[in-house]
Amino acid sequence: MITKELADYIESQLSKNFSKEQIISVLKSAGWSEADINEGFAATSPVAPPVIPSLKPKLKITLDKILLWAMGAVLVALVVVGAYSYWNGAFASLSVLTSEAMDNAKNSDTAFYDTTLAIDFSEIKNTDNSISLFPVDLSAGKLIVTAKGAYDAGDKDNTKGYMFLSIGLGSSPVEGEIRVLDKTIYGAITKAPSVGFLPVLASFENKWISFPYKSEDGQIADNPFSAFPAVDSSIVNKLTPEQEEHLYQLTRDANLIKMVKKLPVEEITGEKSYHFLFDLDKEGIIAYLQSAENYINSVGKNDSALSAFDATSFAKELDKFKDFQGEIWIGKKDKQLHKISVSFAVQPDETKEEQVKINVVSIWSGWNEPITVEAPAESVPFEKFISDLFNQSFYNVNNTDAEGYLLNDAFSFSSQSVGNEAQIKIKSQLSYFRAEGEIFWDVQMQGSYAGVCSSNAFVQGKGVIETAGGKFACRDSTNSYAVSSKLPDKSTYWCVDSTGFSNEVTSSLTSTSCPAR
DSSP states (O other): OOOHHHHHHHHHHHHTTOOHHHHHHHHHHTTOOHHHHHHHHHHSOOOOOOOOOOHHHHHHHHHHHHHHHHHHHHHHHHHHHHHHHHHTTTTOOHHHHHHHHHHHHHTOSEEEEEEEEEEEOTTOOOOOGGGGGSSSOGGGOEEEEEEEEEEEOSSTTSOEEEEEEEEEETTOOEEEEEEEETTEEEEEEEEOOOSTTOGGGGGGBTOEEEEEOOGGGTSSOSSGGGSBTTBOHHHHTTSOHHHHHHHHHHHHHSOOEEEEEEEEEEEETTEEEEEEEEEEOHHHHHHHHHHHHHHHHHHTTTOHHHHTOOOHHHHHHGGGEEEEEEEEEEETTTOOEEEEEEEEEEOSOTTSOOOEEEEEEEEEEOTTOOOOOOOOSOOEEHHHHHHHHHHHHHHHHTOBOTTOOBOSGGGOOOHHHHHHHHHHHHHHHHHHHHHHHHHIIIIISSSOOTTGGGSHHHHHHHHHHHHTTOEEEEEEOSSOEEEEEEOTTSSOEEEEETTSOEEEESSOOOSSSOOOO
16 A cells, blocks of 8 residues: 555655666665555646756856856967066167157266276387377277266256265376366375376375366366267257257167167166167267268358257268177166167278277266265365476476485385375276276177186286285175285175175175175
């Protein structure tokens, strides 16, 4: 006899997709009769067979999702690659960046600079004997000039700044300091040459000389970037502010250089910077010179100097440049110039295979940061300095003892100056390494400092340092180098490196960058 319990059980098992035969087998084993089981099945509500979903719609949805995921992955990859490329300057244009850098430099009141000029004339065999009178060692074959300082052009009527200057040729460097403020130029010789006819200058070491100037006379430019290539300052001073601005725009928009290669972003003076190799755009330079000449001639019809301005002579000089190589770094964020390196050669005599090789490296930092310039406590007017110089020179020439030694105090050095001689020689030699390092990077290895410590220039410089009592140390790698020496009679070291650092430090060299001060 069918019961509700039997009917409910059968219905529940059917809903769980058990087959009829399986349910019958279970019920028979539990003692139910076949008649009761059949009646129980008849009493239950029919269960619809399970619906088997079509695989085709599901497959279509899956393919759509896969396609969307793939497109999303591609987009993400493009964003990542694009961001990386942008960060490394792949989309940066040298012409656009240089124009921005010119604008930003022109609009900046202050900046710090560190520039080294190296002139190698060792290939020149026959020099005029008259230059042997110059109080330097011409046999060295290389002149190195370094200028390190800062300027502040915020007050156009009272430009101020300072510069540490070193001029070295062989073993006789000349060093000095210049300060500009309150419409006065102050200068001091901090290291005078000790050969030739100028030992008399030693008596003026560390004595300040003053020379007043008037900014309206144009003796000092308001801003180093206010001058224009191929345009003399006397010409610029004849132009109105509006005409100067037009000439600046001509310069800004001119094609003076052209990109050779983009290099990875590099950090210079603490700033991530775009990095390019460049060459001179001779056609662009000639076009610029012609447009500048036409403009100056047109605005100066009634001025003999302006109407006679001729820029073609400058264009002719371009053909004398040989093996030009340029390298520039422009900040990613501030779009300011942070470093520029230029090397080239000139051939004075076309009939001789002799070249003068020139290399310039300039590092810029601290844009729009404040600078401090103080006037010396004491200074001698320039006119008095000249008078004393000539009087002392005359006295020296006409007063010698039996052995030919000059009797004037200018030739007697204090023990302190003699003690400082070795330190000065070491510092000067280390400063020369900065130019040699850039020449090695640009010319010998074309993009690497690896091996610079064992180069001929560094080995020779090591000898100079050790002869002066220093302890030479040098480390190099592909992207950087550092060289230092312990200073005689001091517990400190003087160190220079590829970032432009040049200063006294308290610890010895342990890596390819100078230790912190």
